[in-house]
Amino acid sequence: MDFTAIDFETATRQSDSACQLAAVRVRGGQVVDSASWLIRPRPLQFSYQNIQIHGITPEMVQDAKEFGELWPDILDTFGDDCLIAHNASFDMGVLMACLLTHGHPVPEMQYSCTRAIARRTWPHLPRFGLKPLSDWLGVQFKHHDALEDSIACAKVAIAAAEHLQVETLEQLEAKLKMSRGAAGEWGKKGPTKASGGRQRRAKSPVLPRPAPEPIEEVLKTPAGTDLQRLRIRAEFVRPLNGQRVVFTGSLTRLAREEAEQLIVCCGGQCQAAVSRRTNLLVVGATDPRTRASGRSVSTKEEKARQLIAEGAEVKILSEDDWLQMIATM
Template sequence: MSSWVAIDFETANEHRGSPCAVGMTKVVDGRVADTWGTLIQPPTGLSRFSPFNVSVHGITPADVASAPGWRAVLADIIVFADGLPLVAHNAGFDMSVVRAASEAEGMPWPELRYTCSQVVARRTWKLLSYSLPYCADAAGIAFADHHDAGADATAAAQVMLSAMQSAGSTSLDGLLRGHQIHWGWMTSAGEWSGSHYRGHGARKPLPGANPDADPDGALYGATVCLTGKLTSMTRDEAFHKLAEVGAQPTGNVTKKTDILVSASQTRLKPGDTLSGKAKKAQALLEASQDIEVLDEDEFLRRLHG
């Protein structure tokens, strides 16, 4: 399988069912062949635009006033994909948008097969952050329009192509097989499974975390440190949400820390000045600890992704 379609969504607010833009990039026989995208009018009841989301992607209610709704957009997505599998950077987020928006409109989920360029990037490069700008930088891709859905979809496609080249793979199936990553999927019967690396054993729940949290969640089993002031919620709210999804919040970066959320940098990019905690995380990474730094937007995308 050397043909697929990369996809990226932006949302109006923290609810996954509030898509306000989508971008898609089609790869055919290992080359970018076509692109498509549109603004989206979010489903009724989920159309509030939060100041934080607007600050990230710049899309406002006025921009989507005459845009098509989810029902029409999903039909166009299916037509453009034309039966090919999907690729997304942090696919847990983008596929949750498809499911939640469909549920908000009372529609069955589409039948989809997908994988994640972020999961592949973790098996390809050792980085301080696996957000899209860092992965694009590692892949040698010029990328300046992060959070433009079309630009993000194209960057995700190029990251995947670069990972294939690094692995000497001519197909997406071969790349995933070599990295022990299984395909994700969803069905119209309401069943789904994410795209994950199979090499690690099952992650263990942490003391004090929600024992009923989804073990396939992006933050499940992780020790998460926060630095700086979050824009979207208070620190106490963030700690509560982390515990709900099976993570353990902490105030300090230690050898047990898996993720540092650097809230003081809302758009972390390669070359940004790092905070003291982020510099400590960099030192731990260089000492072979698996630790990652997230900006606030990436943190929110993973919180329920």
């Protein structure tokens, strides 16, 4: 997944009144760089309604550069990337209007829209605005700040690729049967369904849940895991949201600290000891001290089994089964 996510804020209803722009560069499904510019619109006029939305005032941009002065730096930041925005028609419209107002030619650009991507990836959702969509995915951000919105937009695209188990933007578009949008001196044409025709929500096909990813694809070596891949899945799927987790025994796939960090990414909370409030016990290899004492299981596992016998809802999983759960939910 290589692309640049962008977001504009405007001073008025006029498309060429950009007062803030942010760009977030993604490489291999990772946010690797970002940039943000305050922009002095021409003329320097703001509507009260727009200030109420984004909080940017004339005083904040009166000493900033106009879009025309910033364009060489912005263009260098964009590079040859496909641009992605949420409601991309708006942001690309602002970009093209600003270029026209400030006398710059419109370069040939490719773009896509995370709203369109989300509608095809999760057609069952009731709303596809950036805020409700981010709330559903567990992405926390400050709405209507261009940089925060750009990061949230990037995370939506990354989450869609992770959900559909694809590695590139091209594969994501192919999976969703989407054509890429394009813009230039001739105008712009947004991303559309490759088969043509307007998509109606009532008739939207429900995409089948992807087959579980084989654990061998996630666990790269006998002694370690592809942590970044697991963390991306954990951050968006949150398979242990609100659950209390205890580890026992010697972990072989992850260091204990890495395992505890992964629990937090999954939305869970680590506990030192098993209690009635424990939801999950992850069991590693039997500790040598346990074997030396003549026991086959640890005291934590004994406690968990006792609580289960008394009616407590404690789940016991091996380390591999726990990682399998995170990798496939």
